Amino acid sequence: MTTESPHPPQIDTSKAHPARVYDWLLGGKDNYPVDEALGEKLPPEAHDAARQNRQFMHRAAAWLAGQGIDQFLDIGTGIPTQPNLHQVVQQIAPAAKVVYTDNDPIVLRHAEALLISTAEGATDYIQADVRQPDAILERARAVLDFDRPIALSLIALMHFITDEQDAHGIVRNLVATLPSGSYLVLSHAASDLYPELAAEVTAQYAKGGIALGFRTRPEVNRFFDGLELIDPGLTTAPEWFKTTPPPEPEGSGIYAAVARIP
Template identity: 65%
Template sequence: MTAEKSHPPIDTSRPHSARVYDSLLGGKDNYPVDQAVAERLPIEAKIGARQQRSFMNRATAWLAGEGVTQFLDIGTGIPTEPNLHQTAQEINPSARVVYCDNDPIVLRHAEALLVSRPEGVTDYVHADVREPDVILDAARKVLDFDRPIALSLLGLLHFLPDAEDPIGIVRTFTDAMAPGSYVVLSHGASDVDEEIGQQSEDEYQKGGIRLALRSRKEFSRFFEDLDIVEPGLVEAPEWFQGTDAPTPEKSGLYVAVARVP
């Protein structure tokens, strides 16, 4: 792994979504400000974090099984095994994976923990999803954009309000990707349980983090001009391909995988 060598300072006075997520998963790489947000969130937030990790691994395993050997994971978060590259390289040992996040603590853990198999490659980009061209330039050092790539944006888009043009950001990435590439997205739902959704938005806001949940219809707009694969746009526990169905349970998280035509 050839991560960038600069180490931006870690601000422990403000919560960060990646560290809140780590706290929801029961991780140790977070601070009291992050824990305070996580503890105030409804229990459904912890359930959703677990569902999202499970979906990520199912989708990655399916894509690797379909022959995808390149992955760009934006909004990586603090490493929690199994990580995306471990799932992909278990099936394709030569898989190449680029991780990206904007939290300095993620960078430091990524350098130590996101270690590739000898046949493959992992790299890490410290950058913000709001700068897609920066990410693309860095990713091109490792990934061949003339061949299919699987782009993952999990648990990230609902931290981008409409004013920041998240649909345009996703489109910038997909426009740069070869036909036959895939997009893997998840998004917090505003229309599954409106009371719980509002509570989550309020508690994140208290920590200075903007949460912009969206309805199923609003989430579907991210997939315009893409071909959504089966089972379609569904709640997280409902998505599976080539494996046994996950245990049915309520979810406030929409997910989908789509192919770039």
């Protein structure tokens, strides 16, 4: 079952979109010349950041599935890139249920790839925007049991939500709906690790009509207020790992963490 807006927006190929630029940075083909043009103006480190985000998601999702978490709400899904979140978790927990959400209509075209679940589990796709969290939650309840723990995945998403759009409030309200024992998985671009690089990326996205809200470590840490950070806490994306072998050390402008909801 794929859920979308009553009047889904048409794909605008005249303006770059974060999901499609991210796809291009990962080496995907599901983007348009306007997305490629923006991607080509970004520094090479942007490719590394996209890869680091993806690898962090894989490690965190696998660890959570190994802890018995079998429900995932992934907001800001992006264009499917193998392996997708449900493929990671259902390999460990075949009965896991995953609900994907994105606001780019092109992702809807690929929803069938996101909906190929194991026979025991379930996947669903919602076309919606994180800035309308109530709509996402209402539709997600059709698949997920909000009386049992859920992992909320916000990978490389919230730096596209500015302070004026109340990024922290959006996450706080989403987390407040989840039962005890749930988790927040979040990665976020840093403004303070490589300030000049962050400023360059922000400027290039702005030229493409996309506002960014890169944040400092304390500002990213605020997303986890009241939650129990899982060791190793708030780190850079390559530094976050649990049971898997440690990734190769490398510089990163991406903060990442997993936290449990008490």
